Amino acid sequence: MSIKNKIQKADEAVSVIGDGASIMIGGFLCCGMAEILIDALVKKGSKNLTLIVNDASFPGRGVDKLLSAGQVKRLIAGHVGTNPNVVKRVNAPQKSDRLECILVPLGTIAERIRAGGFGLGGFLTTVGIGTLAAKGKKTVSVDGKKYLLELPLKADFAFIYASVADKFGNGAYRGSTRNLNPLMASAAKHSILAAKEIVEIGQIDPNNIVTPGIFIKSIVEG
């Protein structure tokens, strides 16, 4: 199989990310998170970023590195309770420093990303009906039952983690590292994969590959 070499150093891989970009970052409380790409993006210093994440990590780890460096303008997350820096940034005295934090039910964020990656115009759910999560959303009745219309989420970039990937970017996951990673890989224009281990094409049993490498633009070891 003849393929383009996708393997890059982390700095090279994130060099395409400019100010104002939207980035999906996989991981659940830092498990299955491409920390090496986050570190490289902190070094690059891109600003006014929109991050789409499961949670806000812990102080000093994961997406907090980007938050603390003042690189994030908008955070779309399911849960931010593990990181007190988020509340501080949301209530920052200087308006220009303030973080916009949009909270979305975790299942809804996952399904919106899936819709974004897989060509769906949205989906209907009862989750969030009668709550602040329904604010500004259309409701649709199906067979007499009321649902919220949730719209697809897409992004410019995605940081994907896999436990093992081959040189085409086919990824496999161990344990609970999978979380949003396979969904996000499909929903961004440019997905970068960080793999703990990189192997030759054909070395991962096709039965065990979860993320097809066609979604992956570049691969970083780490």
Next chain:
Amino acid sequence: MKDPKEIIAARAAKELKDGEIVNLGIGLPTMVADYLPEGSNIVLQSENGILNMGVSAKEGEEDFEIINAGGKCVTVKSGAVFTDSAVSFGIIRGGHVDTTVLGALEVDEKGNLSNWIIPNVLMPGMGGAMDLAAGANKVIVTMLHSQKGKPKIVKKCSLPYTALKVVNLIVTEMAVIEVVREGLLLKEINPDYTLQEVKKLTGARLIISPNL
């Protein structure tokens, strides 16, 4: 006297039946797992993508690629399954979770639940709570009966809702209360407390069970 949270966790554990698929929320609900009877056959679902989760990992034996939804290293039982978030929440929303145990800031007499935000004070986010409250077949709330003398079981929640009309059972250190069509049915009182004490710290009308 025992830690009230231990009393709550031990009592809530008795509500879980063998063979059930159960999701335990973060914090006090997680403690319920420690009180399940030895050899019980309950399938624990963790929203970060584990079915058939086991006990916490021993120190020195942690696998950092296997965590629970609270970020702690855990083990998995034989027959466990790892899934992505779409499958995990599909299981939850699709009604495949029999029972969820959740913490709460407030529960009201209609079974409405508030547990994700105190505006301008605390905004942890709903995490998976809205999905669980809306999707699980049975919602058990475990919480302290009151907060600094202020009832948490109220006529109408004052905090933003997590979900409407979803709570089936409330387990506190003082009492076990079922949400029924007519309101709140007081089913059990911890013998360390009197009915008067329970009523005093409850902000809604209680229907006293004839079996009490």
